[in-house]
Amino acid sequence: MxxxxxxxxxxxxxxxxxxxxxxxxxxxxxxxxxxxxxxxxSTGAIRATTGTYTGRSxxxxxxxxxxxxxxxxxxxxxxxxxSEDKFENLFHKVIDYLEKQDELFTFNGFAGADEKYRLPxxxxxxxAWHNLFANxxxxxxxxxxxxxxxAGFTVVSAPHFKADPEVDGTNSETFIIVSFKHRIVxxxxxxxxxxxxxxxxxxxxYMLPTKNEVLPMHCSANVGAEGDVALxxxxxxxxxTTLSADPSRSLIGDDEHAWxxxxxxxIEGGCYAKTVNLSAEKEPQIFNAIRFGxxxxxxxxxxxxxxDYDDTSLTENTRAAYSIDNIDNIVRPxxxxxxxxxxxxxxxxxxxxxxxxxxxxxxxxxxxxxGYTSKLAGTERGVTExxxxxxxxxxxxxxxxxxxxxxxxxxxxxxxxxxxxxxxxTGWTGGPYGEGSRMKLGYTRAMxxxxxxxxxxxxxxxxxxxxxxxxxxECPGVPTEVLHPKKTWADKDRYDxxxxxxxxxxxxxxxxxxxxxxxxAEAGPTFKG
Numbered sequence: 001m002x003x004x005x006x007x008x009x010x011x012x013x014x015x016x017x018x019x020x021x022x023x024x025x026x027x028x029x030x031x032x033x034x035x036x037x038x039x040x041x042s043t044g045a046i047r048a049t050t051g052t053y054t055g056r057s058x059x060x061x062x063x064x065x066x067x068x069x070x071x072x073x074x075x076x077x078x079x080x081x082x083s084e085d086k087f088e089n090l091f092h093k094v095i096d097y098l099e100k101q102d103e104l105f106t107f108n109g110f111a112g113a114d115e116k117y118r119l120p121x122x123x124x125x126x127x128a129w130h131n132l133f134a135n136x137x138x139x140x141x142x143x144x145x146x147x148x149x150x151a152g153f154t155v156v157s158a159p160h161f162k163a164d165p166e167v168d169g170t171n172s173e174t175f176i177i178v179s180f181k182h183r184i185v186x187x188x189x190x191x192x193x194x195x196x197x198x199x200x201x202x203x204x205x206y207m208l209p210t211k212n213e214v215l216p217m218h219c220s221a222n223v224g225a226e227g228d229v230a231l232x233x234x235x236x237x238x239x240x241t242t243l244s245a246d247p248s249r250s251l252i253g254d255d256e257h258a259w260x261x262x263x264x265x266x267i268e269g270g271c272y273a274k275t276v277n278l279s280a281e282k283e284p285q286i287f288n289a290i291r292f293g294x295x296x297x298x299x300x301x302x303x304x305x306x307x308d309y310d311d312t313s314l315t316e317n318t319r320a321a322y323s324i325d326n327i328d329n330i331v332r333p334x335x336x337x338x339x340x341x342x343x344x345x346x347x348x349x350x351x352x353x354x355x356x357x358x359x360x361x362x363x364x365x366x367x368x369x370x371g372y373t374s375k376l377a378g379t380e381r382g383v384t385e386x387x388x389x390x391x392x393x394x395x396x397x398x399x400x401x402x403x404x405x406x407x408x409x410x411x412x413x414x415x416x417x418x419x420x421x422x423x424x425x426t427g428w429t430g431g432p433y434g435e436g437s438r439m440k441l442g443y444t445r446a447m448x449x450x451x452x453x454x455x456x457x458x459x460x461x462x463x464x465x466x467x468x469x470x471x472x473x474e475c476p477g478v479p480t481e482v483l484h485p486k487k488t489w490a491d492k493d494r495y496d497x498x499x500x501x502x503x504x505x506x507x508x509x510x511x512x513x514x515x516x517x518x519x520x521a522e523a524g525p526t527f528k529g
Contacts (some may be wrong), residue, residue: 005077012095020128021106022146025135025293028105029126029140035103038129042305044292044322048129050191053174054298054315056198057190058397060174068181072210074402086169087179091186093168097161098126100255105131105168108149110139111200114265115332117212119256121200122285126158131287133193133295136321138200139269153203155185155196162189180206180400194295197272201256204267207259215409216267218395220244221252223336229264230452234345235373235395236317239426241273242441243345243448245285251330254257256261259339259413266334271327275299275318282441338417341452344394348427349374349386351436352485352499355478356447357423357469358461362523364421368393369407369513370506370524374427379462386433388459388502390509404515422451423469430488432498439482446477466499467525 022477029046032038034401037072038048063073065081073079073501098104105125112118123134134155141149162173176199185199201218208214219233220240222429230249232240239252253266273286275296280287290296290307297319300311312318324330344367359367371394374386392403414421426444430436450472451457461470462484471483481487489495503525510524 012099019104019106020131022108023105023131024233025258028128028132028135031103031105035128037127038524039301040298040305041299041301041307043073043291043294043307044130045290045294045296045322046129047296047301047305047307047515049298049314050193053190053192055192055317056194057172057174057176057192059171060189060438061176061397062170062178063400064177065179066179068382069400072206073400075166078145079400082169082177082408087177089188090163090168090170090175090177091184092162094186094188095157098124098156098158099104101126103128107134107138108146108151109134109141109269111267112258112265113139113205113267113269114258114260114262117206117208117214117260117265118151118522119200119207120149122154123196124154124156124228126160127191127387129295130157130159130196132195132293134196136293136323137197137268137270138296139322142188151183153183153185153200154416155187155199157196157198159188169206172196176422178202179458193295194272194319197268202398202400203266204256204258205395205398209401209405211287212260215389215406215413217257217410218255218393218398219338221250221258221264221266221339222246222249223331224249224452227281227336227337227451228340229336230341230343231264231339232343232345233368234347235375235389235391236373238345238373239348239416239444240345241271241286243284243444243513244342245283245327246445247285247329249329249452250325251327252334253324257382263335263337264339265336266324268324269334270321270323273308273320273322274281275320276312276436278320285329286320287438288305290320291322291326294320294322294326297518309347334493338413339419341423342419343451344412344421344423346366346373346423346425346427347386347503348425349388349433350476350498350502351428351430351432351489352495353427354464354469354471354485355421355423355425355439355443355483356451356456356475357467357471358463359421359469360457360523361411361425362519363422363423363469365407365411365516366510366523367423368511368522369403369516371396372506372509374433383498390505398432420451422456424448424451428453429485431490436488443478443482447475447513450475450477465526466496466503468523
């Protein structure tokens with residue numbers, strides 16, 4: 001497919017008279033309601049449901065294999081290849097389908113708060129609420145920026161168009177296809193808005209390292225009153241959004257960042273927070289951010305249109321999308337200096353990892369490459385209960401390049417800026433999932449605060465017998481016995497077995513990283529196999 005052909009297809013789509021270009025939030029809300037795509041909640045937020053797909057569909061994600069991508073992308077089950085011919089044929093079908101729609105919506109904005117590295121993007125959607133979602137999640141341009149905007153990447157979302165796997169080369173009716181050569185993301189067969197957000201993150205994970213030598217990161221970030229910067233790495237459900245929304249610190253962003261020679265910057269202009277069990281008492285910043293212009297996804301409303309965040313009858317992966325401006329204490333623009341503290345978050349469903357531990361440089365590299373957590377119900381299609389999973393760099397579904405390339409960049413930056421690294425377990429204590437209990441948020445907040453404020457620098461530590469992690473013997477605001485997971489279990493022998501089982505899983509997973517140095521390879525659990 002030629003570039004001219006592609007340009008003509010995009011022009012056909014964007015120049016339609018029925019298109020709604022860069023509507024205001026109020027106009028988009030009106031469209032959502034008039035088209036019956038969603039309803040207003042009691043706070044003025046739009047509530048929409050996504051049908052069958054209430055989470056990402058990783059098995060339906062593809063990258064076009066061509067001369068641009070073939071030598072850079074790590075091909076496999078995460079980055080599945082699709083031919084240019086298949087992409088061209090499917091793209092033609094989608095355009096033909098969308099041209100028959102009465103209304104289409106476009107949003108022009110940016111990914112990347114640092115103007116030196118930002119990517120101009122265009123999001124074309126079949127649904128008004130998807131365009132509202134894009135308006136909330138990406139960086140909104142000024143009037144002058146909009147007049148001079150030229151998209152460097154275009155997302156086309158046609159949720160009601162379904163692929164024919166036998167003809168189109170997909171695995172199902174659903175598809176998320178990225179063409180780095182033609183700067184197009186094609187989405188169809190799914191109404192889950194998160195695919196729009198994450199497709200652009202995948203794009204940035206390719207373009208920032210290869211084009212700019214900048215490290216993209218699946219993490220949240222905030223900054224203290226003294227200018228100290230903290231990063232929070234972790235997969236969905238581990239607490240990135242919750243823990244970074246700290247009233248005593250200014251939020252840089254909740255999910256996607258990049259680390260350049262100038263410091264850290266947010267890739268997005270909004271937040272996409274999990275809302276299961278959300279309350280004003282536990283997470284006031286997030287709770288109060290959900291107001292007019294925000295989007296509630298798959299959240300149940302009661303008879304008074306009040307959100308019932310405890311009701312997970314549609315999915316546990318209920319979400320809220322809102323502008324970062326809805327958070328009172330934010331950094332404007334969303335940039336800051338180099339990180340002083342880096343926190344790896346995991347939600348360990350086996351209940352054996354310590355709630356906080358200090359990592360050496362080698363342990364930091366080991367656990368960054370491992371990216372362990374328990375995949376929580378509802379974050380992906382087909383996941384109904386927690387599953388132990390390893391996701392390199394805490395974000396392998398979004399990494400087009402080999403994980404080692406991102407890890408090498410992180411290691412170099414930790415060395416250069418002398419960043420301290422901690423592993424924090426927000427998962428289970430006193431037993432595994434179903435028997436123990438989730439770590440109290442208050443305890444986790446206290447541990448994170450102690451790490452950020454340097455209160456753990458000189459605290460005595462003990463080394464965990466299975467994982468080699470250095471556990472502080474005390475932490476302000478946290479009972480001593482909570483810091484040592486084995487002490488919270490009634491059955492100590494069963495704890496040992498669970499810990500040994502998890503250590504084995506770490507070892508099996510890390511075999512794929514046979515190129516790392518010996519000191520990093522030996523920084524993991526002391527598996528007694």
